[in-house]
Amino acid sequence: MKHRIAGILIVILAILLPAGVGMGQNNDAELAREIAFIVVADKYLGGGNSSTSLTLYRDNLQDTYNIKIDQVKIQSGEYSEPANLIAALEAERDSYTDHVNQLINATEQANRKVEINLIHQVVMGGADSVDPNAPDTPNSAVTDYAYSVRADQVQQTSNQVFDGHVANSIPEGRAVVNAVNPGRYNFDAGLAVALVPPSVVPGEDEVTLPPGGDQPGAHPPGSEAPPAGSDETLPPNIYKPVRFTNHGSVGVTVVVESYIPNPQVQPAPRSDASTVVTPITNSSAYLSLPQGTYTFCYYWELEGDEDDDGYFDYAHKVTGELSLNQNSPDEVDLAPSVALSPETNSSPNGRCGEGGNISADGLTPQELSNQGTFQYSFVCTIELSQDSNIITFRFTTGGVDVSDEGETVLFPKVSPNVCEVTDEGYIARITFTDSGFNYHAEGDGESDDCVVTRQ
Amino acid sequence: MKTNKIPYFFLIIIILIATSLSCNLPGQDSPTNQIETGLVQNYQPAISAAAVPKYGLSEEQQTQLSTNGYPDRFTILFFKDTLLDGQIIDIRQESWYYDDVGYEIVFRNGEKFTESTGQPVTSPELGKTAYRPEDFIAGMNLDAVVAASEENGYYREPTDNALIKDGSLVFLKGLTVGFVGDALKYIETLPLGAAGDPANHP
Numbered sequence: 001m002k003h004r005i006a007g008i009l010i011v012i013l014a015i016l017l018p019a020g021v022g023m024g025q026n027n028d029a030e031l032a033r034e035i036a037f038i039v040v041a042d043k044y045l046g047g048g049n050s051s052t053s054l055t056l057y058r059d060n061l062q063d064t065y066n067i068k069i070d071q072v073k074i075q076s077g078e079y080s081e082p083a084n085l086i087a088a089l090e091a092e093r094d095s096y097t098d099h100v101n102q103l104i105n106a107t108e109q110a111n112r113k114v115e116i117n118l119i120h121q122v123v124m125g126g127a128d129s130v131d132p133n134a135p136d137t138p139n140s141a142v143t144d145y146a147y148s149v150r151a152d153q154v155q156q157t158s159n160q161v162f163d164g165h166v167a168n169s170i171p172e173g174r175a176v177v178n179a180v181n182p183g184r185y186n187f188d189a190g191l192a193v194a195l196v197p198p199s200v201v202p203g204e205d206e207v208t209l210p211p212g213g214d215q216p217g218a219h220p221p222g223s224e225a226p227p228a229g230s231d232e233t234l235p236p237n238i239y240k241p242v243r244f245t246n247h248g249s250v251g252v253t254v255v256v257e258s259y260i261p262n263p264q265v266q267p268a269p270r271s272d273a274s275t276v277v278t279p280i281t282n283s284s285a286y287l288s289l290p291q292g293t294y295t296f297c298y299y300w301e302l303e304g305d306e307d308d309d310g311y312f313d314y315a316h317k318v319t320g321e322l323s324l325n326q327n328s329p330d331e332v333d334l335a336p337s338v339a340l341s342p343e344t345n346s347s348p349n350g351r352c353g354e355g356g357n358i359s360a361d362g363l364t365p366q367e368l369s370n371q372g373t374f375q376y377s378f379v380c381t382i383e384l385s386q387d388s389n390i391i392t393f394r395f396t397t398g399g400v401d402v403s404d405e406g407e408t409v410l411f412p413k414v415s416p417n418v419c420e421v422t423d424e425g426y427i428a429r430i431t432f433t434d435s436g437f438n439y440h441a442e443g444d445g446e447s448d449d450c451v452v453t454r455q
Numbered sequence: 456m457k458t459n460k461i462p463y464f465f466l467i468i469i470i471l472i473a474t475s476l477s478c479n480l481p482g483q484d485s486p487t488n489q490i491e492t493g494l495v496q497n498y499q500p501a502i503s504a505a506a507v508p509k510y511g512l513s514e515e516q517q518t519q520l521s522t523n524g525y526p527d528r529f530t531i532l533f534f535k536d537t538l539l540d541g542q543i544i545d546i547r548q549e550s551w552y553y554d555d556v557g558y559e560i561v562f563r564n565g566e567k568f569t570e571s572t573g574q575p576v577t578s579p580e581l582g583k584t585a586y587r588p589e590d591f592i593a594g595m596n597l598d599a600v601v602a603a604s605e606e607n608g609y610y611r612e613p614t615d616n617a618l619i620k621d622g623s624l625v626f627l628k629g630l631t632v633g634f635v636g637d638a639l640k641y642i643e644t645l646p647l648g649a650a651g652d653p654a655n656h657p
Binding site: 031036037038041045106114123127128132139140141142145148149159160164170171186188189203241274340424444 | 530535538564567576594624627629638640643
């Protein structure tokens, strides 16, 4: 019930809080944002402005990626798929650049006066030492430190974060980071501790501090939560691998199309993971997913340009159902396999989630099939019982009005089939499907996913 | 029993709107320890320093302590990253600096990620922090940070929303702290002036 209330609050807060917040940040942008504090603090410690610091941060980020890209180009024979690696590095570099440019633009528009002299007094001697009548000038000890020591520290820390990211997130990333910085990193550092399934790691926002709460040394060394395998609080592993076998002649990208949690285990959020599956099965052609019943969508690039728009055409297909339960193997080699059959001569129907033909109203078939008033049944990760509800969807130029019992909320459209309300870290997202819609809400360390079926 | 999902949202929206309006009525007292912006003095955390949970240092970190002692200063970043198989992981990245010898060691979730040695680091009034890395854990709130620091005040500055959504930077004696919402995301020690002399700190 606690989770249900939290899930509801997530949506409410998203609606109540001011609008105008960017939508759909990807994980890359999120990473750049998460470490932006070290850059933003320059404004207060160095007495400069965040725009300058962010510009240096952006340029440093670009340099670290460009060095890696050049390395792959020069030593392409060292990599099995250099073109893919370069493309992945370029995509991340451009994503970060775009994101930090947005931050720079936002910063340049903000002119709020900051009382740097007060901050410097607090840092040097504590808040109780502050003399509000002190001269309105920065303290030179702090500014000297910011320029002479901290500036290098910020760039170095940023490089370490993104080297680690490339090493662990991009195929052959470890090879290129190691080529540029031989032997500098232990890429596996911290992963074993971090790979506790997310549903059982106490969320950062869930850390509570009651009197007499966690005492020093309560957790094993190097962790803030019981490690995997501990008998303290962890349920059996709810994650199971699924392999994919590509019987076609082109590579495909696989994502989860639908997910109904296994009611026998602790519910987990729907996975946003994807994997690329080549015709010659690659070792990474699997997903580790919470137990449940799945269908998968996979898409691939077509040879021609049927609509002659100068862009690649794509096609996608959806697989049959696959169930993962307690008895499913934990080993990847023994995992159930899903057969994929991309056809290069298919008619283009877009990538997964893009729907097929767009109607004259600009609606996808999935949106059209949900337009109007219908009864829907819900199956959610937080509340596993089946509920039903009557909802009206009315599509407008800006999104979709969602009405129920006389109340209406606008969910702005962010991409075909996807409408989302987001603010202040809270997200509520509707993804329309042929059979209804998927509902996702998250924020404040909580999340809920529902598969909603039209009756 | 059927449960309507979206109507619940609307109902509570109305309640919250009414609540938020009533909270803004003039003359209404602010709750104790409400998070304030700007300079806050004479602040009393709701919990004691002893009640604040601590991080358990890893064996590698304890070895480092026995060899070189506590760092002169350190930073801790809490962030998420995505692995090749799509799993999202939580990372606590700690950078420990030993300025006298120009040595830096970086830990990820307690395991050594990298290290480097350069020139000794010097800066006017730069001393040694009195804080310890284990004093801070992911997600702790401002009240807990103030309690752990044993300080009686801070300066809080919200970040531009477009820059860090719902973010704020908080400055205490010898510390810069970053929050998203009320969850700790970043810690940086600043052992300058009185904050750089452990004898002047509890």
